[in-house]
Amino acid sequence: MRGIEFFRNVSIGQYWPGTSYVHRLTPATKYLWLLALMVSGIASSSYAGALVPLAVAIAVGASARVPPGFLLRGIKPLVPLLAFTAVLQAVFPWPGDSSAPLFSLGPLAFTAGKARAVLMMFVRTLSLMTLVGLFTSVTSEGESVHGIEDLLAPIERLGRSAARSAHRLALAVGIALRFVPIIVGELESIAKAQASRGADFGSGRGGPIAKARAYLPLFVPVTVRALERAELLAEAMEARGYTGEGRTRLASYPKQRGEGLARWAAPAACAASFLLDYVSRNR
Amino acid sequence: MEAKSNVRKIVVTGVLGALSIALFLTPIGYIPWLAGASLTVMHVPAIIGAVLEGPVVGIVVGGIFGVTALIKAATAPQGPIDVFFVNPLISVLPRLLVGLAAWAVYRAFRGMLPAVAAVAAGIAGSLTNSVFVLGALVAFAAIPTAVAAAVFVANGLIEAALAAVLTFGVVAAWKGIESRTGKAKLAEEK
Numbered sequence: 334m335r336g337i338e339f340f341r342n343v344s345i346g347q348y349w350p351g352t353s354y355v356h357r358l359t360p361a362t363k364y365l366w367l368l369a370l371m372v373s374g375i376a377s378s379s380y381a382g383a384l385v386p387l388a389v390a391i392a393v394g395a396s397a398r399v400p401p402g403f404l405l406r407g408i409k410p411l412v413p414l415l416a417f418t419a420v421l422q423a424v425f426p427w428p429g430d431s432s433a434p435l436f437s438l439g440p441l442a443f444t445a446g447k448a449r450a451v452l453m454m455f456v457r458t459l460s461l462m463t464l465v466g467l468f469t470s471v472t473s474e475g476e477s478v479h480g481i482e483d484l485l486a487p488i489e490r491l492g493r494s495a496a497r498s499a500h501r502l503a504l505a506v507g508i509a510l511r512f513v514p515i516i517v518g519e520l521e522s523i524a525k526a527q528a529s530r531g532a533d534f535g536s537g538r539g540g541p542i543a544k545a546r547a548y549l550p551l552f553v554p555v556t557v558r559a560l561e562r563a564e565l566l567a568e569a570m571e572a573r574g575y576t577g578e579g580r581t582r583l584a585s586y587p588k589q590r591g592e593g594l595a596r597w598a599a600p601a602a603c604a605a606s607f608l609l610d611y612v613s614r615n616r
Numbered sequence: 617m618e619a620k621s622n623v624r625k626i627v628v629t630g631v632l633g634a635l636s637i638a639l640f641l642t643p644i645g646y647i648p649w650l651a652g653a654s655l656t657v658m659h660v661p662a663i664i665g666a667v668l669e670g671p672v673v674g675i676v677v678g679g680i681f682g683v684t685a686l687i688k689a690a691t692a693p694q695g696p697i698d699v700f701f702v703n704p705l706i707s708v709l710p711r712l713l714v715g716l717a718a719w720a721v722y723r724a725f726r727g728m729l730p731a732v733a734a735v736a737a738g739i740a741g742s743l744t745n746s747v748f749v750l751g752a753l754v755a756f757a758a759i760p761t762a763v764a765a766a767v768f769v770a771n772g773l774i775e776a777a778l779a780a781v782l783t784f785g786v787v788a789a790w791k792g793i794e795s796r797t798g799k800a801k802l803a804e805e806k
Contacts, residue, residue, distance in 0.1 A: 345649045371704065375703060375704070375705060418757075418759070420757065421760055421763060422757070422760055424760075424761065425760035425761070425762045433666045450757035451757065453757070454700075454756060454757050454758055457756070458700060458703070459701070460703055461690065461702040461703060462689070462691075462702045465686065465687060465689075465690030465691075465702055466690050469687060469690070481801060482686060497622075498617040501622065501625075501626045502676065504626050504630070505626050505627075505629040505630045505633065505676055505680070506630070506633070506680060507630070508626070508627060508629075508630025508631065508632070508633075508634070509629075509630045509631070509633030509634045509636075509637060509680050510637075511630075511633030511634075512630060512631050512633075512635075513637045513638055513641070515634070516631075516634045516635050516637075516638040517641070517642060520638060520639075520644055524644065524730070541749075548657065548778070548782070549781060549782065549785055551644070551656065552660070552782050552785070552786070553782070553786050553789055555635065556632075556635060556661070556664060556782075556790075557786060557788045557789050557790055558630075559631045559632065559635050560628065560631065560790055562631055563624070563627045563628045563630070563631040563632075564624070564627075564650045566627045566631075567623045567624040567627040567628075568627075570623050570627070572624055575623060576623075
């Protein structure tokens, strides 16, 4: 059970505080850029196309004064991964791979096709990693929750039920983030309670089957107590008249100068990267 | 009536999402297994959400879990396979389908014993997770097909059994509590 306490104050992502233009953009704009570049990073099948999110993330990161080293710290774990993947792909044959072998060792062959796939995977992963890293470093937790609602704001025009759905989704995500420390505390206390009754978690003794069996008396009470908390919270919200309609928010995000342009630039960047991808494939 | 059940659904979604994140961030979510790759039960809250509150809750809980995995992979990857999950087609999409599959199977079996339905939903949700995550990993050339098949046999089937047991345990305990107290808490809800 060591290590549980450590995670109580854990946060997802790493915010890099700042007051730059990029930091001050509304969360919805940041989400638009994240989604646009994610699409172009995943869908492109050329190196140039897959590198677009990386290049944009580093450039935008520089203007937000997020050090490139902070964004690229994921490279280190990626390199052994690349080697690991290359070995795996070399050992297992690909049916229908007719590309020229780069080198072979008995029945094992590392072909050009495999090399391209592995390198492409590496580039794509690095690119997406840097992109998400940039997003979390310029967007605080609260902003990312409110941003979901703002991003869905256009569908609110479709009608009241659509508007309610956007509110609900954002509220559910907000509740989830608020409850993580409570649930971790719950896991900790129930794990300790069961351990004091002789259950065996994480001490290294016992086989996997025993570990899996030890799971039921931990998972079930934690989940049931979480559901009880949910009931209480729902009741409390209803008692205070919450209906999900006409709700206002304490935090507001004023649009920066050029915000509209920055928003339209996101789909434009996505289109440009597809064009680049197309050109570099048909060169 | 409708507003009430909606508040409840939102809150249950949030709390189960939190449980999913908590399992994901603490060592408790990983059970060491023979194959080296840990067994995981982090997708079980999505299955439970789908069984107790319907498909939308299951899908959103799965989505919260998937996005957490994506962010974690990008900011603090732990193992070699972790980093692939920055691709939302690997980390998010399969987890959205978990809730949907669990709900569909639960609905199909609901006429029979509730216990059977809960077990079937657990198995279906967990297998959906394994199949689509491994399938997406293969599609993006992260791991070869043979390795994916081996992981599926070594981990996927055991995870499905574990998910079935946990889903059944929670659903039985929760429904039992509801009937014992005469459903005092939010009486309109089934």
